[in-house]
Amino acid sequence: MKKNVLITGSSSGVGLESxxxxxxxxxxxxxxMRNLDKSNILKDRLSTEGLRIDILPLDVTDISSIQAAVxxxxxxxxxxxxxxNNAGAGFGKTTEQATEEEIRWVTDVNYHGVVFCTQAVLPHMRKQRSGQIINITSVGGLVGQPFNELYCGAKFAVEGYMEGLATYVSDAFNIKITNVEPGGISTAFMESAIAKTISEGQLATGEYQAIFEKYMAGNVARANEGEQQVYQTGEEVAGVILKVANTPNPPFRTRTSEWAENFCRLKTQADPDGLKLIQQIKDSFL
Structure with a gap:
């Protein structure tokens, strides 16, 4: 039987390639995707490659939209x-500089959206006694980074939420959970994050300015490191997602590149795929 897959945030980047x-x-x-007006790139690719998929509206910040799509x-x-769970948004501002609205937005898009999408599918996966939830988190969900603390906080929340959920839905209901953790991705996601950071009024100022300028210079240097660069393509990350979906017993977490693996090594070297920790939690509580 052909399996079906729901992918959020499919208008560009990793979601589109997936x-x-x-x-x-x-x-x-x-x-x-939130806005079907942005589906033209996907439709053009489908036409060129002779593929057919269903395109639906889904705004991860709107519970009724999520439920309607499911x-x-x-x-x-x-x-x-x-x-x-692919939909997400980058954000780079100091905590002092971010507004209340921005803090709520970055948390809603990157964390609450994942929870509400998961909540919407769980009853059906539970009843059918099978299912898989794949979350596109980030190395920023394991390692906090300068000027990205609010984004990282939301991704850390996804990691913790899924870690807790996986301890009891996997064995009882055969629902597999994996967090896919890329480093930088050279897609519209990255362009959007940079644009939001450097647009008028959003550059770090005052005592943060020198630190921020050093940070941005490092980003530019890493983006030009050739074959060893931080940034992967959306297609490369999509390949990792497909591999996870096709793996009978997938890891709980996996990085998508050698750079990402090395970047997170101090956090992951004792348990690279996260399965030992999941088992320890089960043994301790269940």
Whole structure:
């Protein structure tokens, strides 16, 4: 039976590339995005490559939108096999500089959206006694980074939420959970994050300015490191996501590049795939 997959944030970058790649490998794909007006790039790729997928509206900050998309899939297929929580947004500001609205926004998009999408699919995966939830987190979900503390905090929250959830839904209901942790991604996501950081009025000023300028210079240098650069393509990360979906017993967490692996090594070297810790938690509490 052909498995179906719901992918959030599919208008560009990793989400778009994942939708294309899953379709090529025989999955029934539901590509979702907040604004369907941004679906033209995906539609053009589908036409060029002779692929067909379903494109649905889904705003991860709107619970009714999430529920409607999930119900649409259930009405068509009667089941939902894989959720890829991909939608997210970069953000680079000092804590002092960020407004209340921005703090709530970066948390809603990167954390609350993951929780509410997961909440929407869990009852159906539980009833069918199978399912997979793949979350595109970040090395920033394991390692805090300068001027990204609010973004990292939201990604840390996803890691902790999924770590707790995985301890009891995996064995009881055969719902597999994996956090995919990229380093930098050279897509519209990165461009959006940089644009938001350097747009008028958003550069770090005062006593933070010298630190910020050093930070941005480092980003530019790393982006030009050739084959060893930090930034992967959306297609490369999509390949890791597909591999996880096709793995019978997938890891709880996995990095997507050698750079990401090295960057997180002090946090992950004792338990690179996270499965030992999950088992320890089960042994301690269940």
């Amino acid at each position: 939708a294309i790649l899953f379709a090529k490998h025989g999955y029934k794909v539901y590509a979702t 119900q649409n899939i259930l009405d068509k297929d009667g089941r939902l096999d894989i959720l890829v």
